[in-house]
Amino acid sequence: MSLHDAQARLAVSTVIFAISPEADGDGGLRPSLRTPLVRRLREPGLGRWALPGGWLPVDESLAGAAARTLAETTGLSPRYLEQLYTFGEPERSPGERVVSVVYWALVHSDEVERAVSDENVRWFDEDDLPDLAFDHAAIIEYALTRLRTKLEYSRIAHALLPERFTMAELRGVHEAVLRRRLDPANFRRTMEATGTLVDTGERLSGTRHRPPALYRFDPAHSPAAPPSPAPAAPRHAASASASAVPPRPGTDSKDTPE
Structure with missing residues (x-):
């Protein structure tokens, strides 16, 4: 053949x-x-x-x-x-x-x-x-x-995180994927402005300093259209x-x- x-x-x-x-x-x-x-x-x-x-x-x-x-x-x-x-x-x-x-x-x-x-x-x-x-x-x-x-532009980071996570863990995902360091304060402001995060009212236990807040993604939030x-x-x-x-x-x- x-x-x-x-x-x-x-x-x-x-x-x-x-x-x-x-x-x-x-x-x-x-x-x-x-x-x-x-x-x-x-x-x-x-x-x-x-x-x-x-x-x-x-x-x-x-x-x-x-x-x-x-x-x-x-x-x-x-x-x-x-x-x-x-x-x-x-x-x-x-x-x-x-x-x-x-x-x-x-x-x-x-x-x-x-x-x-x-x-x-x-x-x-x-x-x-x-x-x-x-x-x-x-x-x-x-x-x-x-x-x-x-x-x-989407909530895709949630698939790389547990159900509840800290802001530092979310930033770590973005830094690992984008391969660059992100300013913690600017990143927090940006993420809070998206409306995709919900503060659970809980804090991560067992930390040396002030326990960080735990967040989850809002399943009702609709991601924005891609910018490009x-x-x-x-x-x-x-x-x-x-x-x-x-x-x-x-x-x-x-x-x-x-």
């Missing part, structure tokens, strides 16, 4: 982001944006790190396949799972045509502690990624751009979608397609 007659294969992959504490070099901890990767157990790309994913069965929805393969490879069932983009360049996988529908998921640190982590599944800091298989580095970079854009167009598609992308979907748990596997 000629290459012209061969049929493309359809895969589903997921980029996962979480905030985890990391040593800052001064004896303290700083929030760090991290993502889990899986080691490929077959060619092409044997031994290289890649995004969690799997082939799409004929009887399963895209959202269901994304949630299942995510649970199989990492043990995660995130609250936030959204379709990111479809990557379909003909040359993105050696020897065959593979189209990948990519989702992205956000989880908070409590979920990360329960996630799978072994010799074939490892969490990496987003600015210290290994050499990745296929076009997965470009996919992660596109997901980061999308996350930074949405952080400016969505980030430009990477060269590898074929089409986009941004419909949020509920996750579904799955079982056990660590090999991934392209």
Whole structure:
């Protein structure tokens, strides 16, 4: 059969982001944006790190396949799972045509502690990624751009935080995602002006100084429209979608397609 007659294969992959504490070099901890990767157990790309994913069965929805393969490879069932983009360049996988529908998921640190982590599944800091298989580095970079854009106008930060959080924890999420320090006073004024936060009337216990207030996001608040167009598609992308979907748990596997 000629290459012209061969049929493309359809895969589903997921980029996962979480905030985890990391040593800052001064004896303290700083929030760090991290993502889990899986080691490929077959060619092409044997031994290289890649995004969690799997082939799409004929009887399963895209959202269901994304949630299942995510649970199989990492043990995660995130609250936030959204379709990111479809990557379909003909040359993105050696020897065959593979189209990948990519989702992205956000989880908070409590979920990360329960996630799978072994010799074939490892969490990496987003600015210290290994050499990745296929076009997965470009996919992660596109997901980061999308996350930074949405952080400016939506309540997406809540998916990276526990239900109740301090203003410093919320600022830490913004700093980790935007990769820059933010002035605490200005950040507080900006966030309080959005109307998205509710002061729970409780305070964080066990702190050395005055206990900070605990907040939660207001579920009734409607995010404002984005201030600018969505980030430009990477060269590898074929089409986009941004419909949020509920996750579904799955079982056990660590090999991934392209």
